[in-house]
Amino acid sequence: MDGVTASTGGLHILDDLAWRGLIAQSTDLDALRRDLDTGTVTLYSGIDPTAPSAHIGHLLQWLTLARFQQAGHRPIALVGGATGLIGDPKPTSERTLNDRDVVAGWVDKLGAQLRPFLDFSDAPNGALLVNNLDWTEGLSALDFLRDVGKHFRVGRMLAKEAVSRRMESEEGISYAEFSYQLLQSYDFLELYRRYGCTLQTGGSDQWGNLTAGTDLVHRVEGRSLHAIGTPLITKADGTKFGKTESGTVWLDPGLTSPYAFYQFWIQAEDAMVGTYLRAFTWLSHDEITELERLTEEKPQAREAQRALARAVTTLVHGEDEVARAEAASRALFGRGELAALDATTLAAAVAEIPSYTAARSENPTIVDLLVGSGLSASRGAARRTVAEGGAYVNNAKVETEDWTPADADLLHGRWLVLRRGKRNAAGVELAGT
Structure with missing residues (x-):
């Protein structure tokens, strides 16, 4: 041997x-x-x-x-x-x-x-x-x-x-x-x-x-x-690896959802992604070396992070959960269909972005929702976002500041996903009747 x-x-x-x-x-x-x-x-x-x-x-x-x-x-x-x-x-x-x-x-x-x-x-x-x-x-x-x-x-x-x-x-x-x-x-x-x-x-x-x-x-x-x-294994600043703001990254999907697990890896720092690829994946030496090269030359592409997240999430949760996590990541930021996400995946995705609960009885407008979610600092800022074409609900542009959600807008009967511009998203759960 x-x-x-x-x-x-x-x-x-x-x-x-x-x-x-x-x-x-x-x-x-x-x-x-x-x-x-x-x-x-x-x-x-x-x-x-x-x-x-x-x-x-x-x-x-x-x-x-x-x-x-x-x-x-x-x-x-x-x-x-x-x-x-x-x-x-x-x-x-x-x-x-x-x-x-x-x-x-x-x-x-x-x-x-x-x-x-x-x-x-x-x-x-x-x-x-x-x-x-x-x-x-x-x-x-x-x-x-x-x-x-x-x-x-x-x-x-x-x-x-x-x-x-x-x-x-x-x-x-x-x-x-x-x-x-x-x-x-x-x-x-x-x-x-x-x-x-x-x-x-x-x-x-x-x-x-x-x-x-x-x-x-x-x-x-x-x-x-x-x-x-x-x-x-540590983060780039030497602090403990495997902890997030919400706590430890568990293997049990009931404690850390597959979506949150996937997001943990895809958010890896450029300085550490090679270390994580070597330690936690079965990728070959040549594959890892190439991903390290891409990180150095084109860090904005984040190819290594995507490969890391796919590899480790597949290892722990399987290919189907990787597909759901990637679909949710795309959909949250306007590159996919939110309505196509199952309720569990959507709830897990919303849990990873700022979110709050609004009362249906108050019939909140888009301005109310933007301010309540924290996406806009004030009602004036929220109105400007709408006027400039930067307000979205479930990836559909909202063009009037008096827009209010109908029952048909609620994903799985409870959620709205707000977005201000391309990168800032928040979840809203409409509660009550």
Whole structure:
């Protein structure tokens, strides 16, 4: 096995990961390369059920597992039914402990969510889905302290950034959260014993936990294992990636609509779109390099952003949702038919632009609507917009300032989409009878 597939552009899997900017930290890459070249390597990455959905940070880890699987290696996707009951220490405050039934439900949801990203067939490198509660729940406190706890040094655990920051705070840190590192390390030991797992991948913010796991296996089994930390993807200004004004970008369409998901990616900054293409898509090296060139030479065309949004939204939500999102994007700004959008897609699109609710009983005019939506700063400005031909309702030009909506104008019986000029849009929901 040489770890080379067509998707890696003819590169070894480690070289492909490096090209994609996905290796921020590692234990011994030369030793790992030798193991990868010798035969099938079993690797794992874990996610804790701290919410009912994964977000795009988790997606990066699942795609990293998938890249190794495509290169012939065997991935294990771990959902932490045990570690999720405790929670990795946050730098700022104690985590709220969720009920066992809630955590168990989230374990099932996350397991179902990650399945489409890996091949769980009976192939020699078919993926496994595991829950660390299976080997942790029956472990007594005495056995855990004797068999695991004795191999950890408190000084090293205190050096972890999240722990040290909490120790310096007034709140401090509980013993439960402090012990999280032992639980995660024990996962690596169990997966090594059960499945011969020799590589763990995770975010670089988990590097202390990753190396604690390799250290535990070395102390207990005398075997040197591997760890790779992927970088924390950021925005161009260095702030956290994957957050919007409305919150986290989730994979669950009920928490982040496919339209909002698509819009998140299409709004990527020019300076970062190449990074996102490399990390989150299966586009070839040549395709990505060409898109990076187009971004540099013709940034106004935003070809890379469109390719990014299509690729990641297709990966998570499918081609049909991409088509709906693109149709909604065109229609909102006068390049498509708003009436052709289904109610769910229209509502999701309106949620991403300024919107407000108006009472039908007040029979609002176009001037009222422009001012109420914020598209015009005053009634005088609204009148000028109408007089200059810049006012639109559902992409139809409104030519008189006393225009009022009829029932036939309401999209799905409730919405109007206003536009001032080409680029400024807002939604209005007409409520009441």
